[in-house]
Structures are given as C-alpha cells and as structure tokens.
Amino acid sequence: MYLSPSARLAIYAEGEFGKGRSKTAEGVLRYGQNPIAAVIDSTSVGKTIVEAVGIKCEAPIVGSIAEAVSLNAEALLLGTAWSGGRLPESWRSDIMSAIRAGMHVVNGLHDFLADDPEIAKLAAQHQKLLLDVRRPPDNLDVATGLALKTKAFIVLTVGTDCSVGKMTTSLELAAETRKRGHKAAFVATGQTGIMITGGSGIAVDRVIGDFMAGATEKIVLEAAPGQDFVYVEGQGSLAHPSFSGVTLALMHGSCPQALILCHKSSRTCIHGKGLEEFPQPAFKRMIEVSQTMTSFLRPAKVVGIGLNTVGLDEAEARRRVEQAQEETGLPATDCVRFGSAPLVDAILAYREKTK
C-alpha cells in the first residue's frame, strides 16, 4: 500500500535541506511521481528549491506544517535520514501536527511510526496512513541463487562508499536504457527508491541478516519477467565498516552480470561519524574486490564508473571524469550532470559480448 500518485507531498527536511543529510528529500524531488506542495525547513525559508539543492521544482520552501497545509499538502514525507535511522524526538510534534491537520505520513526511518503507540493512536483517530516504507514483508526466506535463472541482464550499482549516488545512477541508467528502446526495470532496495517507485521494492538494509540476500533475490525475480535489463539499486560499500554486509548480500542476492562503480568525487574518507580514519578506497581496488566477490555465484564485470561531482565546478567535474577514465580504462560520467550515455553504451556492448 502506498499513496495515490496524485497525493500532494510536503517534504519534511527541517534544519537539514541541502546540508548533506537530505538525500531522501532530494531523491523524491528529482525522481518522484507525486506532485510537491512544499518543502518544510524553517532554516531555508527565502531560498528556492533550485537554490538549495539544484533541482528544478516550483514548490516553495516553507517554515511550518501549517504553511504546508495551507498549500493543500496531503502527505508529509520525512525527507532526511540519519545514520542509524532513529526518529529524532524533535520531529514528533511536527508529525503529530501533520496528522491532526489531515496528512498521511511517509517514513523511511528504521523506527516505524506505526509501532509508536502515541503516533499510531493519533493516526487511527484521524484515519490517516502511516507508511513505513522500510518495513520488510513477513514472508522472506534465504537466497538460493535463483536470480541466475532470469533472462534479463542484471546490472547492480556498487560504490566506494555509502551515499555516493548509487540509486540516482541506477535510475538514470534505467531511463536511458528505455530511451534506447529496451525494456528496463529499476529495483528499489532502499527507502528513497521505494518512495520514488510508489511503494515497490524492499529496504534490504532493514531486513534481518539471514534474509537480506533472499529479499534481494525476491524483488529481482519479481521485477525481471518481460524485461531486457534489470537495474538493481546498490547499498553501502564493501569498504564501509557499517554497511558492507548489506552490500555483499545485494551482490549475492541479485547475481549481476555487470556492475557500475559509483563514487562521490568530493569525498576523502568513508562517510559517517567516527569513520574519518578510513580513507576512500581506490577505484582499482574496488573494481578488483567487487569482481572477486560476485564470482562465487556469477562473475560480474565492472563496466563503467558513475561519478557524483556535486559541489565541484564544471571544469573540475570534467577533470574528475577524465581522471577516472584514465585510472580505470573504463567509461565514466556524472549521470545527472553529463548524461548516462557512456555507461549505457558500455552496458549494451558488454551484454552483446557475453550473450
């Protein structure tokens, strides 16, 4: 169950819009299907959305739930994520105000609103939906390599780190592949992807360890029939101390044939509090390790590099793309800034070669 595609969203990013933690807000603004009534962040009022995050959207930034209500918002979408995914206590009164004002709530945190007695009771009284998109289905099982049997060509994004643009890259690649006349599905494996696709997919990072690969296998098998390509959204990184297990489960659950290695150009160390001492791994090392780890089920080749050059000027961004190409001998691009054609060319060519 998800919102109607016509439900108008207020995206909640209080205190955080465009400051590095609002990736859910930005993903939904860039790729979501629902109309946007407003973004809520009292510290960003006065700016436009394009000024704050570089995404074209006519909706205003407002300072309160009440203002969003006056713009006919029908659902509050919690748009900032925290490492650990807990519900900040400071959000509670805004969430309750939104419910009282007649809004549904879309939540991607690990903490589920429907399990919070106070919030659940209020939502029931007002007959509003609490959509905890990270809640996994009950009927999960262990993986058994069944993704190997699909006819579609499976492409997984992997990364040098978490929060580098794996979802964005997978979405851009799927869109470009469709433009070329192929059937291509995007498989959401995280909260923002699920919001963008209108409720499909499973947040694999929320699934219990033994069933992570099985959950991935399940959504790949569901998405694959009738498709030429399946683009699976990656999570975390084999190099990330907190999330590497999720990354490997995605690799073994989805059994990709090709990988796109994603990297955020401005990063110097691994992303997350307390991880400053862990440097960004080199492209070559990540390519080698990613290919090695898929090889237990089906060897996948890294066929291109997807950069996220946000924050760099155009000349520097182009320099980073060239540098990545030189370092790896693979095509590279920033899919959002320079288009995804070089990566789709590489994927199509590799599929032909391995047919």
Next chain:
Amino acid sequence: MYLSPSARLAIYAEGEFGKGRSKTAEGVLRYGQNPIAAVIDSTSVGKTIVEAVGIKCEAPIVGSIAEAVSLNAEALLLGTAWSGGRLPESWRSDIMSAIRAGMHVVNGLHDFLADDPEIAKLAAQHQKLLLDVRRPPDNLDVATGLALKTKAFIVLTVGTDCSVGKMTTSLELAAETRKRGHKAAFVATGQTGIMITGGSGIAVDRVIGDFMAGATEKIVLEAAPGQDFVYVEGQGSLAHPSFSGVTLALMHGSCPQALILCHKSSRTCIHGKGLEEFPQPAFKRMIEVSQTMTSFLRPAKVVGIGLNTVGLDEAEARRRVEQAQEETGLPATDCVRFGSAPLVDAILAYREKTK
C-alpha cells in the same frame, strides 16, 4: 535473562538427532553448562547419545515430553535448526505440552515463541520463561571500527561454508588458550553459542542489516576488557549465497587480527537446499578473499585451518589434515578429534610477531 546454570535440560531433536540438522543439540551437549536430563527424539530411542552423535553424555534418549518430565527436566531446549529458522507446525503441540508440564522453553529459531499469542499466553498462565535467544537487543547502532581500539588480540573463525564447525573451533581455541595461561573470551554470535554461554552474545544473523556489524562491535567491546585474546564465533561464509552478508559484517564489526579458516571435509557443494550447483571454494581462494575483505579496516592473516572431519575414518581424517597443510602451507587440525594445539601455537606466534 537466561536459565539458572543448574536447570536440567531436555534437548528437543524430534526426528532429527544426529541426522545433520541437530547442530544446536550437539553444541549444547558438547559445551553447555546445564545438566542434561534427556534428549527427545522418538526415532532414536534405544540408542545412546554417544552412539547417535559421538558425544559422551549419560542422559538417555527418550520418545516424549512426558518421559523427559519424569526425568525432572526443567527446560525444553529446541535443538534442531532449519534453514530460514521458522517454527515447524509439528513442534507446537510438544512445546505446549512441555509448558503445561512446568518446563521453560529455550528457542534459537528466527520465529520467537514470545511473539506467538497462543504459546505466550500458555507460558504466562504457567509462569514459565520463553527464552528466545536470537532476539536482538533494542539499542543497536551502526559499527564505527571501535573494535580496532581494543587491546585484546582478536581471532575470528571464517569458513568455506556454513555449518562447518566455526563455533566449535572458536570454543576449542579459547579453552586451549586459557590452558596455556592466557585470558581468553569466547564471543557468541549465534543461537547455539548464546545457549552455551548461558545467554551472552547476540545472534548477529537475526539483527537487521544496517546494525549487524554494530552488534558485533558491541559484543566484542563488552568481552574484550581484561582479556588477552577474544575468540569471535564466525557465521556463514563469504562464499555462501544466503549468508555472505552476515559473514562480512562480522569481519568488519570485530576487526580481527587473525583468522582461522574452517572447513567440513566431507562437503562437496555449498550447504543448503537448492545450492547443489555451487562447489566448495578452494582453501587458497578463501584465504585470499578473507584477507582482502578484512583489509579495509585492519588486515587479518589466516594463520591456520580448522577441519571438521566428522564421518571420515581416522586414517582419512589424518590424510585430510595433511592435505590441508600442504595446500595452504598453514597448520591444520580437527580441534575436536586431534586437539587444537597447532592452531593455538600459530595464533600465539602470530600475535608475538605482530606486537
């Protein structure tokens, strides 16, 4: 909360004792602290425990809950595990009979008895404990590499597959290390280990993806103070399609300095239904991959091979040990059959070398 160490156990392995699925029963029989009243398996009545599983224990094998009650059993410990960890419907009536007869129940399945309304109600009526040892604590967080800061030398068991003897090897190594006069802790990361240690540890395979490494870090940090060595029980295998993510999370959560690679000599393919097409990986490949994957946080060296030669005759078992040594250039042994001295020698020597 766990049972009193003096509570007499009836180990439930109906239809399965010694047939390949009773590893929890066997682990508790071999290493557990509670006295054993009986093993329950109506298909094994007439055999002794040593005949059925090769473990010395005076308790009889009985055919029913009622017989176990007559032997003053105070708790029913569910001793067989299923891939996926669901509660078989056929166990339900025996579990309810045990509760009615005054027994607590110790459960290591993914399905929790306390969450089953019928069983929970009955247990409450009879004031009996339902000990779901796989239930993770609520206060977990993501890992940040804090295990790197401990002073104890951390040794993790890894495997070519799941169910090969990683827990057993870790327990044997910890015991032998203590015999040599060092302080050594065993850290339980799975249901059987938790039962053996009397309720300490976390079943990391039951933790949600994002917190697996964090859970591992937490139990290592709790166990390490005052110890010279910490032996962390491994789970799954980097080569196992279903559980590889759990294995990698353990590696990055525990930050080991040394690894022991475990292998069941009789295996030819990866363990689990539907996995027949995946061959056992070679020792050299697993050593290489294990060392590579730890290296993102702290490079760990595989310093020895722990074999499980169950089912092979003595001459063949010794041949396999020699073969493993020749193939890898590392010391090898079956810790249960031939003692763990060669591996502890290697661990102590490697610790000295890297001090």
